[in-house]
Amino acid sequence: MTHLFSRLKQQLQNNLPFAVYSKPGSTTITGTFQNDGQTHPVDFEKPGFVFAPFAQGTTIFIPADIAEVLSDELDAGFETPSHQDKPVIDPTAKSNFEALVTQSVAAIKGGNFQKLVLSRTEGVDLHDADVVSIFKKMLSAYPAAFRYCFYHPEAGLWMGATPEQLLKVENNTLHTVALAGTQLYKEREVAVWEDKEQQEQRFVTDYILTELKEYVSNINTTEPYTFRAGNIVHIKTDISAELKSADSLQSVINTLHPTPAVCGLPKKEAQQYLLEHEGYNREYYSGFLGEINHDFNTGQTATDLFVNLRCMKVGHQQAHLYIGCGITKDSNPEKEFFETVNKSMTMRKVL
Numbered sequence: 001m002t003h004l005f006s007r008l009k010q011q012l013q014n015n016l017p018f019a020v021y022s023k024p025g026s027t028t029i030t031g032t033f034q035n036d037g038q039t040h041p042v043d044f045e046k047p048g049f050v051f052a053p054f055a056q057g058t059t060i061f062i063p064a065d066i067a068e069v070l071s072d073e074l075d076a077g078f079e080t081p082s083h084q085d086k087p088v089i090d091p092t093a094k095s096n097f098e099a100l101v102t103q104s105v106a107a108i109k110g111g112n113f114q115k116l117v118l119s120r121t122e123g124v125d126l127h128d129a130d131v132v133s134i135f136k137k138m139l140s141a142y143p144a145a146f147r148y149c150f151y152h153p154e155a156g157l158w159m160g161a162t163p164e165q166l167l168k169v170e171n172n173t174l175h176t177v178a179l180a181g182t183q184l185y186k187e188r189e190v191a192v193w194e195d196k197e198q199q200e201q202r203f204v205t206d207y208i209l210t211e212l213k214e215y216v217s218n219i220n221t222t223e224p225y226t227f228r229a230g231n232i233v234h235i236k237t238d239i240s241a242e243l244k245s246a247d248s249l250q251s252v253i254n255t256l257h258p259t260p261a262v263c264g265l266p267k268k269e270a271q272q273y274l275l276e277h278e279g280y281n282r283e284y285y286s287g288f289l290g291e292i293n294h295d296f297n298t299g300q301t302a303t304d305l306f307v308n309l310r311c312m313k314v315g316h317q318q319a320h321l322y323i324g325c326g327i328t329k330d331s332n333p334e335k336e337f338f339e340t341v342n343k344s345m346t347m348r349k350v351l
């Protein structure tokens, strides 16, 4: 374990790419350390680890055959998070975001879109905080999430604890989820979902089911249910199906990414709208990451990808947190802003 983290630090000092991660519910931590500093083109037929942007930028690939793999069991005695439970409200950020929500609700009501997922970034001073100690807190705070620390000279250093699977493929069986709708988690209370949240999540399910039809058979879905992700809960539908052809992995990924959980509907027009109106570059936030054609622990052929949510880009003195929320015709701008604030607590808690 100590070895894995010292290897992470060494790799960072040498400017060499790596991905260190632990899957939802797993106590195993895996590191894949690339042995050169190059940017390798992504090949969806080869085994490796992928780190893809939302829209603009390079899709990064760590090919399995040029990486050293280390894995270990997670220690039980990790540092507990520092419980920075106070939300931080920047009045300018608040009014800018609310204006963007108002404008976007008008675009939806005007008939251009059914849904738009708007986002923003927040800077947090790090005061020389150590990357490994932040990551250890993340590992222990969010056992149900895909927790990762990724570095590539072209992308920078990223960390996250995402609750959203993009796609898992094992022996031609595909698993994905429709995840949307958010409210604060309250102990001993059953979450009651308003129509706005239910509709927002149904858009995602319907999109996935319609678009996947071309590539899969025997689709199964669960009923929507409440799913906890740290201090918040979402509505989730689990979807599974059989892939008609093992060769369609890349097409399936292109179809799913970006889903209406992070982009909007219709997809292409929503993505263009976000690029023009959000006013910043999402980079790898709401992109996807994970294992392609290779389980780095078992060596088996499997694909296990996650949407890059509840994440941050970590610089020397500052971390940039990325947070977004789904907007429909019924959105209330202030409520949506506070939803992004609640989501930001996932990262703030470990800083």
Ligand SMILES: C=C(O[C@H]1C=CC=C(C(=O)O)[C@@H]1O)C(=O)O
Pocket: 117, 119, 164, 179, 180, 181, 182, 234, 260, 261, 262, 309, 310, 322, 323, 324, 325, 326, 327, 343
């Ligand atoms: C876009 C984000 O979350 C998505 C996933 C779950 C719930 C969401 C929502 O309620 O808006 C978003 O669709 C984010 O965390 O930045």
